[in-house]
Amino acid sequence: MSLKIFNTLSGEKEDFVPLTPGEVRMYVCGVTVYDSSHIGHARSLLTFDTIYRYLKFSGYRVQFVRNFTDVDDKIIKKANDQKSSCETITDCYIEEFHRDAESLGLLAPSLEPRATLHIAEIIELIQKLEERQLAYRVDGDVFFSVPGFPGYGKLSRKRIDELEAGARVEIDERKKSPLDFALWKSSKAGEPSWESPWGPGRPGWHIECSAMSSKYLGQPFDIHGGGRDLMFPHHENEIAQSEGAFGLPLARYWMHNGLLTVNGEKMSKSLGNYFTIEEILQEHDPVAVRQLFLTSHYRSPGDFSKEALQEAGRAAERIYETIERIACSGINRQNTVADASLMSSFCQEMNDDFNTPRALALIFDEVRSLNRLLDAKQNDGIAERASALETMCEALGLLQDGPEAFFSRKKARWLRQQGFAEEEVQKAIAARDEARMNKDWREADRIRNELLAKGIVVEDTRGGTTWKVR
Ligand SMILES: [Zn+2]
Numbered sequence: 001m002s003l004k005i006f007n008t009l010s011g012e013k014e015d016f017v018p019l020t021p022g023e024v025r026m027y028v029c030g031v032t033v034y035d036s037s038h039i040g041h042a043r044s045l046l047t048f049d050t051i052y053r054y055l056k057f058s059g060y061r062v063q064f065v066r067n068f069t070d071v072d073d074k075i076i077k078k079a080n081d082q083k084s085s086c087e088t089i090t091d092c093y094i095e096e097f098h099r100d101a102e103s104l105g106l107l108a109p110s111l112e113p114r115a116t117l118h119i120a121e122i123i124e125l126i127q128k129l130e131e132r133q134l135a136y137r138v139d140g141d142v143f144f145s146v147p148g149f150p151g152y153g154k155l156s157r158k159r160i161d162e163l164e165a166g167a168r169v170e171i172d173e174r175k176k177s178p179l180d181f182a183l184w185k186s187s188k189a190g191e192p193s194w195e196s197p198w199g200p201g202r203p204g205w206h207i208e209c210s211a212m213s214s215k216y217l218g219q220p221f222d223i224h225g226g227g228r229d230l231m232f233p234h235h236e237n238e239i240a241q242s243e244g245a246f247g248l249p250l251a252r253y254w255m256h257n258g259l260l261t262v263n264g265e266k267m268s269k270s271l272g273n274y275f276t277i278e279e280i281l282q283e284h285d286p287v288a289v290r291q292l293f294l295t296s297h298y299r300s301p302g303d304f305s306k307e308a309l310q311e312a313g314r315a316a317e318r319i320y321e322t323i324e325r326i327a328c329s330g331i332n333r334q335n336t337v338a339d340a341s342l343m344s345s346f347c348q349e350m351n352d353d354f355n356t357p358r359a360l361a362l363i364f365d366e367v368r369s370l371n372r373l374l375d376a377k378q379n380d381g382i383a384e385r386a387s388a389l390e391t392m393c394e395a396l397g398l399l400q401d402g403p404e405a406f407f408s409r410k411k412a413r414w415l416r417q418q419g420f421a422e423e424e425v426q427k428a429i430a431a432r433d434e435a436r437m438n439k440d441w442r443e444a445d446r447i448r449n450e451l452l453a454k455g456i457v458v459e460d461t462r463g464g465t466t467w468k469v470r
Contacts, residue, residue: 006353027216028065028224030069036277037096047225064109067112118211134244143182146179183207186201205234222251226255264303282413290398298356318364322389333383363398366385425456
């Protein structure tokens with residue numbers, strides 16, 4: 001089965017046929033850099049990281065563009081509040097975003113363009129819309145004329161008359177239709193501003209994505225993605241701008257990830273259920289976060305809770321334990337090819353609109369069977385199946401490093417949480433080793449139990465004594 005993608009535009013799962021065979025051009029709306037990224041951002045980021053990884057895994061060359069919105073009312077407000085400049089604010093949050101992205105184990109996109117570095121392209125696009133009578137000026141501002149674009153509402157399936165009725169609540173007298181939106185805003189004192197044919201000002205939010213996607217990916221390109229909350233009005237407006245200017249479709253497949261609630265509620269700072277990525281990764285492994293999000297389909301609404309995250313962490317740990325167990329079993333893994341039937345089942349699930357919950361079910365079935373085979377010392381076929389397990393996990397980004405790194409991160413988190421130094425554990429283990437050398441079994445057991453009470457499991461291996469966190 002070839003890859004099928006649910007296209008928001010048609011409301012159906014469609015065969016994925018890229019414009020250029022073997023190549024995929026994908027644009028995903030990025031963050032507005034005025035605050036720390038939260039766990040809701042993490043879901044969207046991990047959704048498109050999974051899609052990016054799987055497209056690459058399937059052999060496509062992928063051109064992946066994810067922007068930074070670095071000019072916006074919220075940025076200006078924050079800069080004013082902190083008596084700082086917009087540039088200082090955006091530079092700081094872009095840096096933080098990169099740190100979060102790296103900690104989450106995201107693959108870097110091919111390009112991360114910033115709106116403020118594409119003002120010339122934005123101006124040019126607005127001029128094209130003026131030429132086509134799709135934009136009009138009012139005192140230094142430029143608006144897009146929604147009634148001039150007949151396809152408006154086709155992505156979110158909204159009807160213009162209903163939208164107009166809703167939009168009348170906050171009326172802007174200068175607009176010809178309440179649905180019209182700003183392409184260019186004249187700047188007030190103290191705001192970032194660029195010279196333009198309409199006087200000094202700055203771009204509206206939506207126009208940057210139209211300008212940057214067409215610059216780097218052409219038009220149409222293959223996949224446009226983002227969170228469901230961006231479908232209207234942001235993506236609808238992107239379509240109106242790009243298709244209005246060029247008379248060509250903007251993107252062929254529109255993908256939207258479902259939104260995330262926290263403990264069943266909408267996330268908000270005032271409810272106290274707002275977690276930044278950094279906060280979460282202080283207490284939990286990045287693989288746990290990925291595992292948690294992969295357990296629900298990207299289009300469904302997701303729910304986040306610390307309990308669910310803990311459980312996801314334990315599930316991920318079972319994968320690493322199994323891989324470690326196979327490595328210690330002495331089974332010869334050289335020149336083994338991943339089990340073909342397992343790999344084909346995996347691809348079948350993933351080709352069905354990236355069905356990660358079912359792909360994960362396969363992975364955990366395999367974890368169970370491998371452990372059963374290892375228990376029974378039936379080593380036949382284990383090498384091929386272990387390679388398949390690793391390949392599947394790698395394709396989903398669950399296995400970016402080996403068990404050693406995973407368990408040492410777990411230890412480091414545990415030591416930090418307990419306020420323990422690793423040397424204290426080592427000292428106790430050395431004392432136990434000495435007791436054992438002196439055949440003082442009682443003392444050795446006492447130390448072992450004392451450590452166990454703290455959650456440390458001591459293991460005697462051929463290579464010496466090691467320890468683990470329970
Ligand atoms: Zn966008």
